[in-house]
Amino acid sequence: MAGAYDFVPAIAALPFVAFLVSLFFGRYMPKRGAEAGIIATAGSLLLSIWTALTVAGFTGPATSYNENLYTWVAGVDEGALSLHLGVFVDPLTALMLLIVSLISFLVHVFSLGYMNDEGETGLPRYYAGLGLFTASMLGFVFSNNLLMAFMFFELVGLCSYLLIGFWFRDEGPPSAAKKAFLVTRFGDYFFLIGVVGIFVTFGTGLFAPITEGGTVVAESFPGVADAALNGEASVDTFGFGTQTWVTILGLLVLGGVLGKSAQFPLHTWLPDAMEGPTPVSALIHAATMVAAGVYLVARMYGFYLLSPTALAIIALVGGFTALFAASMGVVKQELKQVLAYSTISQYGYMMLALGTGGYVAAVFHLTTHAVFKALLFLGAGSVIIAMHHNENMWDMGGLKDKMPVTYWTFLAGSLALAGIVPFAGFWSKDEVLYEALIHGFGTLGTGEVGMLGGLYLLAYAMGLLAVFFTGFYTFRMVYLTFHGDARTETAEDPEPVRWNVKGPLAVLGIGAATVGLINMKPVAELTGAHIDFLHKWLMGPEEGGWPAVTSTGLHHYEELLHDAAHVTAGYPLGETPTLLVSALVSLSLAVGGVLVARSLYGGPDPVEHTDRLGGVKTVLMHNYYQDEYQVWLAQGVTVPLARAADKFDQGVVDGVVNGISSVSLFTGSRFRRIQSGLVTNYAALMTLSLVLLLVVFVVFGGVVN
Amino acid sequence: MAIVTEYYLLLSAAVFCIGLYGILTRESALMFLMSVELMLNAANINFVAFAFYWGNLTGQVFSLFTMALAAAEVAVGIGIILVLYRNFDGIDVTEAATMRW
Numbered sequence: 001m002a003g004a005y006d007f008v009p010a011i012a013a014l015p016f017v018a019f020l021v022s023l024f025f026g027r028y029m030p031k032r033g034a035e036a037g038i039i040a041t042a043g044s045l046l047l048s049i050w051t052a053l054t055v056a057g058f059t060g061p062a063t064s065y066n067e068n069l070y071t072w073v074a075g076v077d078e079g080a081l082s083l084h085l086g087v088f089v090d091p092l093t094a095l096m097l098l099i100v101s102l103i104s105f106l107v108h109v110f111s112l113g114y115m116n117d118e119g120e121t122g123l124p125r126y127y128a129g130l131g132l133f134t135a136s137m138l139g140f141v142f143s144n145n146l147l148m149a150f151m152f153f154e155l156v157g158l159c160s161y162l163l164i165g166f167w168f169r170d171e172g173p174p175s176a177a178k179k180a181f182l183v184t185r186f187g188d189y190f191f192l193i194g195v196v197g198i199f200v201t202f203g204t205g206l207f208a209p210i211t212e213g214g215t216v217v218a219e220s221f222p223g224v225a226d227a228a229l230n231g232e233a234s235v236d237t238f239g240f241g242t243q244t245w246v247t248i249l250g251l252l253v254l255g256g257v258l259g260k261s262a263q264f265p266l267h268t269w270l271p272d273a274m275e276g277p278t279p280v281s282a283l284i285h286a287a288t289m290v291a292a293g294v295y296l297v298a299r300m301y302g303f304y305l306l307s308p309t310a311l312a313i314i315a316l317v318g319g320f321t322a323l324f325a326a327s328m329g330v331v332k333q334e335l336k337q338v339l340a341y342s343t344i345s346q347y348g349y350m351m352l353a354l355g356t357g358g359y360v361a362a363v364f365h366l367t368t369h370a371v372f373k374a375l376l377f378l379g380a381g382s383v384i385i386a387m388h389h390n391e392n393m394w395d396m397g398g399l400k401d402k403m404p405v406t407y408w409t410f411l412a413g414s415l416a417l418a419g420i421v422p423f424a425g426f427w428s429k430d431e432v433l434y435e436a437l438i439h440g441f442g443t444l445g446t447g448e449v450g451m452l453g454g455l456y457l458l459a460y461a462m463g464l465l466a467v468f469f470t471g472f473y474t475f476r477m478v479y480l481t482f483h484g485d486a487r488t489e490t491a492e493d494p495e496p497v498r499w500n501v502k503g504p505l506a507v508l509g510i511g512a513a514t515v516g517l518i519n520m521k522p523v524a525e526l527t528g529a530h531i532d533f534l535h536k537w538l539m540g541p542e543e544g545g546w547p548a549v550t551s552t553g554l555h556h557y558e559e560l561l562h563d564a565a566h567v568t569a570g571y572p573l574g575e576t577p578t579l580l581v582s583a584l585v586s587l588s589l590a591v592g593g594v595l596v597a598r599s600l601y602g603g604p605d606p607v608e609h610t611d612r613l614g615g616v617k618t619v620l621m622h623n624y625y626q627d628e629y630q631v632w633l634a635q636g637v638t639v640p641l642a643r644a645a646d647k648f649d650q651g652v653v654d655g656v657v658n659g660i661s662s663v664s665l666f667t668g669s670r671f672r673r674i675q676s677g678l679v680t681n682y683a684a685l686m687t688l689s690l691v692l693l694l695v696v697f698v699v700f701g702g703v704v705n
Numbered sequence: 706m707a708i709v710t711e712y713y714l715l716l717s718a719a720v721f722c723i724g725l726y727g728i729l730t731r732e733s734a735l736m737f738l739m740s741v742e743l744m745l746n747a748a749n750i751n752f753v754a755f756a757f758y759w760g761n762l763t764g765q766v767f768s769l770f771t772m773a774l775a776a777a778e779v780a781v782g783i784g785i786i787l788v789l790y791r792n793f794d795g796i797d798v799t800e801a802a803t804m805r806w
Contacts (some may be wrong), residue, residue: 677802683728
């Protein structure tokens with residue numbers, strides 16, 4: 001009987017077909033290709049739900065699936081490397097498939113309002129891009145090995161380039177698209193080296209072992225790495241210690257993650273990517289491109305857990321990015337810019353969670369963030385339609401009463417983003433910070449890497465501070481956009497939006513309010529009720545079942561966290577009080593941020609307060625001069641280096657070649673004079689040579705050595 | 706009383722040198738052809754002389770081959786000379802130097 005798993009490849013194949021249909025037949029369709037995308041993503045969503053139900057065990061025992069479906073490079077020798085395309089489905093995959101297909105379905109519907117109703121041209125190209133984007137992200141999600149993941153990772157990058165640069169006739173979008181492509185490509189360069197390194201070292205790129213009837217037929221690379229660290233397997237580590245080499249490989253792959261997930265210092269592409277159409281921004285930020293990086297770390301988490309150093313770096317980068325991006329979001333004037341920096345900041349939280357061993361927290365935040373960030377972007381899109389594509393918040397104001405559906409859903413998303421109880425973001429962000437806190441305390445002064453606990457606490461402190469900023473900039477945005485009096489004529493009389501905008505907003509608005517309920521850890525802890533569903537979902541059954549087969553279960557990760565990374569949980573105030581105090585602190589900081597925003601911008605006629613920041617404002621407006629220094633790196637360092645290399649190439653390498661050729665040219669031009677064309681001369685030459693030869697024979701006695 | 710082989714070789718060398726001298730000094734293609742014939746026949750003399758000296762027939766058979774070859778060579782040579790005459794209005798080999806560098 002064909003089960004759900006046989007249809008998993010179709011989840012990605014359907015949007016791919018939509019891509020082809022939109023591309024070639026989109027112009028003959030009444031909605032210019034949107035129909036194909038909507039039907040395909042709806043199909044993907046249904047298949048994803050079916051897959052998730054199968055994984056959950058609604059249709060039988062809870063299972064997982066890991067198969068190589070197609071071998072495109074087959075090693076001939078014994079033990080030679082083979083490259084496969086395959087499908088791996090475990091609860092994490094199923095959850096992510098669900099998120100991606102849901103968000104992209106809603107984005108397709110929303111695009112009807114944002115693109116079709118606004119009379120945009122080039123729509124078949126747009127819907128083809130969306131289809132391919134969705135397809136490549138879904139393919140990335142169910143990849144069962146690192147190389148396949150890398151290929152889809154690159155496809156995602158390509159699609160983001162195509163979609164960010166959709167309005168290619170304007171000046172900004174093509175340049176933003178190029179920037180996004182180049183910056184992420186810089187990270188992917190390290191990722192590619194990491195992929196090659198992992199294949200060479202461990203001989204496989206599988207995320208999880210493939211089993212047949214209970215026996216492992218193909219080992220996974222985190223498994224081999226674990227065995228190598230315990231001395232049970234030997235791998236070629238190129239002269240490094242095994243631990244060091246695992247760290248190096250992990251950090252190389254992390255390069256790709258930093259690029260795609262817009263983490264410091266490769267975050268600069270993301271704010272510029274706002275040049276693309278708003279639904280595309282929603283898709284990039286909530287479900288596809290940016291999520292891909294964090295998802296990759298979660299996917300190969302068993303590998304990262306083997307290296308405490310890599311974990312510490314992930315945690316630090318995450319915590320720092322969360323604070324860094326949040327501080328820039330405070331001064332931005334454009335709606336989408338604020339959201340862009342909030343995205344960077346929120347992905348920083350996910351990295352913080354992953355780095356500190358909060359696997360569930362990271363996946364939880366990924367889930368809730370996907371919902372509320374898609375909501376915020378679509379809400380922003382709705383506002384932008386109403387404002388005739390003016391994105392400056394200072395030109396808005398008072399939109400609350402004129403577009404109530406957008407206002408209330410946007411408010412739900414903002415409360416979730418700011419982390420106000422009981423909206424989604426509170427539960428997940430609180431868990432992220434809680435995990436960082438307890439693992440920081442538990443590892444302080446112990447563990448193999450002495451600094452680890454201190455670094456965790458530092459990252460925690462940065463994350464905690466970012467909560468305040470998040471609350472502030474989120475509600476600054478809300479107050480400026482929706483409250484007060486209308487500041488321009490457009491805001492007085494905004495253009496109404498239709499069902500295709502309000503529908504997705506309503507779905508996501510309900511989601512933003514409720515999706516946090518899947519893992520209410522504080523409540524579960526207080527009442528003793530087992531309502532931490534996501535935790536159970538990733539934990540799997542206690543005995544046997546999929547975690548024993550795939551070794552991607554939470555049990556395994558917790559063991560690794562304790563045994564390999566030597567990270568333990570510590571409770572400075574006891575278990576339940578620590579949890580509550582942590583939640584209270586982050587909540588009060590968030591509320592504090594909201595209240596400050598209210599007092600500064602809540603009035604009927606708010607004025608700018610950013611001048612009070614003095615010199616800091618300039619720094620923040622210029623994004624800490626990150627762009628400037630990257631341009632300087634490119635122009636001041638790379639260009640002269642390239643020039644020098646060019647000189648060397650032209651002068652030395654080409655010089656040798658040209659020198660040899662001119663020497664032979666010169667001698668040739670002299671020697672050809674003997675070709676006089678006179679038969680007599682040739683005959684004379686032949687005779688003389690013969691005589692010479694004979695003389696030589698005579699002198700050397702006929703034996704020439 | 707047989708003639709000593711050395712005399713044959715001297716004769717052969719003399720004929721060869723005459724042919725060589727002709728090739729090195731003459732300008733007429735016909736004279737060239739004749740000089741080449743002389744050199745070929747010098748070789749023939751050698752063949753026959755050595756065949757006589759060793760008392761086997763290999764050299765004589767070879768000289769027959771050489772004669773056939775010489776005939777063919779003359780046929781080709783005369784053809785070339787005809788073309789030479791047509792293209793350069795003469796059979797002076799120093800004229801035909803247009804295919805050089």
